[in-house]
Amino acid sequence: MTSIAQAGQVLERARWAAAAYAEYDQAAVTAIATAVADAGYAEAERFAAEAVAETGMGVVADKVIKNQACSRGILDHYRGEDFVSPRVDAARKIVEIPRPAGVVLALTPTTNPVSTVYFKVLLALLTRNAVVVAPHPRAKRCSADAARLLADAAVAAGAPDGIVQVLDEPSIELTQAMMADDRTDVIVATGGTGVVRAAYSSGNPALGVGPGNVPVFVDASADVAAAARRIVDSKAFDNSVLCTNESVLIAEEAIADKLRSELTRAGAHILDEDGARRLRAYMFADGHLNTEVVGRDASWIAGQAGLRVTPKTRVLIAPFDDVITEEMLAHEKLSPVLGMTTAVDASRGIRAARAVVRIGGAGHSAAIHSENPSVITDFTVQVPVLRVSVNVGNSTGSSGLDTNLAPSMTIGTGFVGRSSIGENLQPHNLINWARIAYNSAADVPMGDFTGINPWQPPAGPVPQYPRASNDRGGQPIVTPTARPSDPNLDALRAELRALVVEELAQLIKR
Incomplete structure (x- = not known):
């Protein structure tokens, strides 16, 4: 070790x-x-x-x-993009x-x-x-x-x-x-x-x-079939190990039945009340997520919970009523298990999404499937997250793989999520x-920095980390300014060897 x-x-x-x-x-x-x-x-x-x-x-x-x-x-x-060269703002x-x-x-x-x-x-x-x-x-x-x-x-x-x-x-x-x-x-x-x-x-x-716990809201204006496909694809992607995966699905009641049908068509299995109870008991037996489920496929999880689904099942959907802390299906699951609830209108759906984020995932991300810019704006304003994916699966949406956000494996949650960064x-x-700042007065001229660059391409062979001469097979000490082939360094080594030999000879004579 x-x-x-x-x-x-x-x-x-x-x-x-x-x-x-x-x-x-x-x-x-x-x-x-x-x-x-x-x-x-x-x-x-x-x-x-x-x-x-x-x-x-x-x-x-x-x-x-x-x-x-x-x-x-x-x-x-x-x-x-250049993260190396000086930038001049004349x-x-x-x-x-x-x-x-x-x-x-x-x-x-x-x-x-x-x-x-x-x-x-x-x-x-x-x-x-x-x-x-x-x-x-x-x-x-x-x-x-x-x-x-x-x-x-x-x-x-x-x-x-x-x-x-x-x-x-x-x-x-x-x-x-x-x-x-x-x-x-x-x-x-x-x-x-x-x-x-x-x-x-x-x-x-x-x-x-911070951790994620992503709410996804499907409102009455959404393309329901497309939303269902995107949600199932996203939830099944790499078995939901990305922290940007959807955690709780909120459906506006006007389209909830159609959404359930389309989710089933896309490869999800919607559990009944007894199935949801069994799944909850297995995944949260002691009030905490059973880490055995993390990143496992849906059919394996169902089998462990005593549920029967087809091997082709991509996502398990467990209905529940209220988004409250005591409802474990409203917490992050890091597996292809999606909690689902309904809301009577867009306003209630947004409130439910806020509640999901209060339970966990503050500052992280959320998703919405909607064709209504007003609803999308209200959703973004009221749900305390720093990225909202629209009409795209959130696993690859908020991580920047299927949107124009910065592609990232590290999602900043900002001040609300107790993070030092608020972006990907x-x-x-x-x-x-480091900023060179001239006097802003118009009569004080600025020097001409055009073409000035303090950095240079590396000269000679790759710089080697300095090592003791008896380290790793006798590799010599190397510095950025003295290469192994430097004749001055070779002469110095020869002189040091001669001094050591002479000192040893004197000791033997004694």
Whole structure:
């Protein structure tokens, strides 16, 4: 098991790599990020299968989609954006110079392990940061394998040694020690509430997110058949392990019967009152979610609850009456189980959605299927979330995979959700900008910064982390300014060897 001392060495190596990488120019950064994205994309299918095999969660085909979206998809989304070069605003007489965070400690979950590794590594590399991946222990093998693949691709493309590292044997104690270490510049935490709270209380800057509990409202103006297909597809996507998956379906009574028929046609199984009771008892036996159901398919969950459904059942829908805290089906479920209730009109439906978010998921996301802009606006104003997906499945809607939101595996919940960010995590969250600000008076001229760029492409071979001469087969000490082939360094080594030999000879004579 990795010791805290060894973890300290990892952070020290990352700090050195971050300092070296911070001098790279935009062209070099783009080449490195492209190589890493291509490497991840090429292995998307292998890692999807490994993640499902190791964690027992999700669907391989859907994880392939997420891995592809979080590799080349991320690169394509930010293509043309520059997080490296200075920005000159002559009208305001301000020059902005990007300053990377430094060392990013990336906590990754068991539900979306590889896609989150891909996502956080690419965001760090696009912004010239080093990244240390701390995987969830239940997904450590696939996460570590993926991180090492990306690390090798980065170094092969010219990145400094140690720019991407991973903890092979993660533990709570080790992760806590690294979160509190002064060499960690920012923590990016994706996981349960406990993990995020620990990150915020570590003493280091942290970007963490709150849990989801997504209400989806279908009003009387909606295309009901399309809404049903989208909801079932979204709820079945990767067996609902994305925190953006729908949790409670609210149907306006005027279209509720038609919606039920269309949901059944799309592959959902609507339980009767007794079936809902059995499912509730199995999933929330002690008042908390039975984690065995997380990421499992609908027919497996039904069987465990003593229910009979066809093997092709994609989603279980459990009706209930009131959206109250005591109703466990109104809580987050992270599985293809959807609670369902009805409302007499749009106003009551919006109130029900508000109640769902009060139970859990404040600041996170919500979905609505409607053709009425007024209802959509009222829904967004009154439901305390920071992203509302319209006429799209929320799993891939609020995560930016099927909308023009930033594609992300980390969903900020803002102030209402006790999060430091209120948007989908993006590259600009991992840099600050140092601003050169001239006197605003019209008679004070601003200097000409055209073409000035303090960064340079890396010169020579890939910078190697300095090592003791007896480390790893006698590799020499290497610094960013002294390569192994430096004749001055070779002469110094020869002189030191001669001094040591002479001293040993004198000792033998005595």
